[in-house]
Amino acid sequence: MSTDPRTVRSLRLMALAWCATTAQVGVSAVPVVLPAVAAWSDGDPGTARWIVTAFLLGMTAVGPVVGYLGDLLGRDRVLLGAAVLFTATAALCALAPSPGVLIAVRAIQGAAGAALAVLPVAAVRDLLTVRRSGSGLGLLGSATAAGTAAGPVLAGVLVDAIGWRAVFWMLACLSLSTAVLLRATRGGTGGTHPVGRPRHRPxxxxxxxxxxxxxxxxxxxxxxxxxxxxxxxxxxxxxxxxxxxxxxxxxxxxxLLPGWLLGSPTVRRAVAHMVVVGAVIMSTLVIGPFHLSAAHGLAPRDIGLIMALGPLTSVVAGVVTGRFVTGDTAPGLTVLGLAWMGVAVTVLAVGEPWLGVPGYVAGTVLLAPGYQLFMAANNMTVLESVPGNRRGTAAGILGLARNIGLVTGSAALGSVFLRVAGATDSGTAFTVTYGAVSAVLLVTVLACAVDLHRSRCPTTSVSR
Missing domain, CATH: 1.10.287 (Helix Hairpins)
Structure with a gap:
């Protein structure tokens, strides 16, 4: 590998982005196979939904721990171990003999996915200067969006052509390539070295x-x-x-949850926002396949292509919006991103019943830029408010908040949709669910705007 510092940074940034892509494909690909897995098991969509929820539970429980371990042992080492574990569990999922085994292994896989999703955020801030960090975080957002886009498309094609087990073999190959790339660029990031032997166990x-x-x-x-x-x-x-x-x-x-960190108003606000946004995004991944199949009779391949349009927009939006995010602009852009998402969800709730699939596409495509703007700005706000040797812990807290939101979107909003659909029809359930989501986003935007107006302070420094 070249020893030129710029080349080393570029290659390492590519490896970190690939980590984010791998973790997100692990989330986004599996919802497309849920109808097929439900038919394989007992025909219950609720049981199949736990294949997604179990992964999110693993991510949620382990997220803060991997942030701490990254600070302690070095992010290089933890990321490489996570990629290897992700590969092994993907292969076990492909060979699972029963839904129970599949759900259990997915929970373990979620633990590996937590490291691949959380640690790159802190590593990018270590790798780049303050001025370029916004662009780096935007690139991570685009990489995550690429995973969100690629997952449904690949899963839809594989389910139609081979079967649902092929999706997990695809995940095994993807995570194996991640491990190879991480190993090849190991040591190319500043701030990834361990800070010393632990005085206390996790x-x-x-x-x-x-x-x-x-x-x-x-x-x-x-x-x-x-x-x-x-x-x-x-x-x-x-x-x-x-x-x-x-x-x-x-x-x-x-x-596990440091009081010195959660005591910061900046961090508390960012955590609350992340929970809400995570629930919104996960609901589109879980509800989308069931609704497009039940209401419009679409095949898995078509569902995957439609669900990929919004994330494809995010790929471009993440790079573009990240250029506008700095330590000074981040708080205001967080509010703007939330407001943008509120408008998009309203379009989704109103447009889909009137226009059908085009209305669904319009809402999800409009949602993407707002989501990317929010993520880059919210992450920047927190990372600029903590000491450099605690950014892994801060990233773990943000990951925990996002994962709780994802669990809420999968379990709560998914359950609301299925219950209303069972009592009425899929179209009514879709409108009711996203009407409620739109109202929650509106309240969140108003609360965030009031807090920003009161403080007019871009960051609140956190010191231990």
């Missing part, structure tokens, strides 16, 4: 409690088997786990 108790809380929350959001009492009980378990988690974290020598 917070295993906190990680376990977080996983219990998120699992109970996801099960409750997913309908809890149609039992309201069970849903309330699961929510009570989630709340109890969070209360115990808070008590443990306040005494932990190396907490």
């Amino acid at each position: 917070d295993a108790a906190g990680t376990a409690l977080l996983m219990v809380a998120v699992l109970a929350y996801a099960s409750a959001c997913g309908g809890a088997g149609g039992s309201p009492a069970r849903a309330v009980g699961l929510l009570a378990v989630a709340v109890t786990a969070l209360v115990v988690l808070h008590r443990i974290e306040s005494r932990a020598p190396r907490p």
Whole structure:
């Protein structure tokens, strides 16, 4: 490999972008196979949906830990190990003999996906100057969008031509190429070296409690088997786990969720925004295949092509919008990105019933630039507010928030859509679901604008 610093940085940036692409294909490709997997198992869409939700649960529980390990052991080492684990679990998914095994392995795969999704954000900030970081984060956004676009297309073609298991073999090949690229460019990023031998072990108790809380929350959001009492009980378990988690974290020598970080108003706002946006984006991936199949009778290949149009727009939008994001402009552009997404979801809710598939395409394509602008600006706001040796931890918190949003979109919004569709029809369920999402985004935009007006401060410094 060339020793020219610019060439080394470019190759390493390519490797980090490929990590983001791989992680996102692991999320976006699988929803397209859900109807086929449902037919293979018991015909229940709810069971099939857990193949997506399990992956998100793994990402959610492990996200903060991989950020900490990246700071501690070096991001190069953790990323390479995650790529190898992702490859192995993808192969096991392709060979799964039952839905239960498939769901369990997908949860482990989600843990590997967490590292591939979280650590590149901090690594890019280490690799580039402050002035160029916005462009680097925009490139990561485009790489994520490329994965979102490629996943449904590849999955649709493979399901039609070979079968759903071929999708997981494709994921194995993709993650193997990621491992090779990471190994070839290893050491090309500043700030990826370990900071020293750990004085304290990772917070295993906190990680376990977080996983219990998120699992109970996801099960409750997913309908809890149609039992309201069970849903309330699961929510009570989630709340109890969070209360115990808070008590443990306040005494932990190396907490999973550092109080010094979450005590920042800047970080708290960014986390809340990330949860909302993650739910919106995941809902389009989970609801889209069922709706396009039920309401319009489309085949998996056609569904994949239609679902790829919005993410393809994101590929370009991520690079373009990232150029406008700096430490000074990030807070205002975060509000603009949220407002843009609110308009797009309104178009989706209103346009699809009137225009059919063209209305669906218009809404998802319009959603893409707003999402990319929000992601680059929100990430920049947080990363500029924390010390350099804590950016991995901050990126892990952002990843945790995004993953909780993804779980909400898959479990809660997916459940709302399926329940309303079962009582009425897919078109009505689509309008009801995205009408509610549009209202939530409107409230989020208003709250964010009020906070920005009150503070008029681009970042809040965080110090330990």
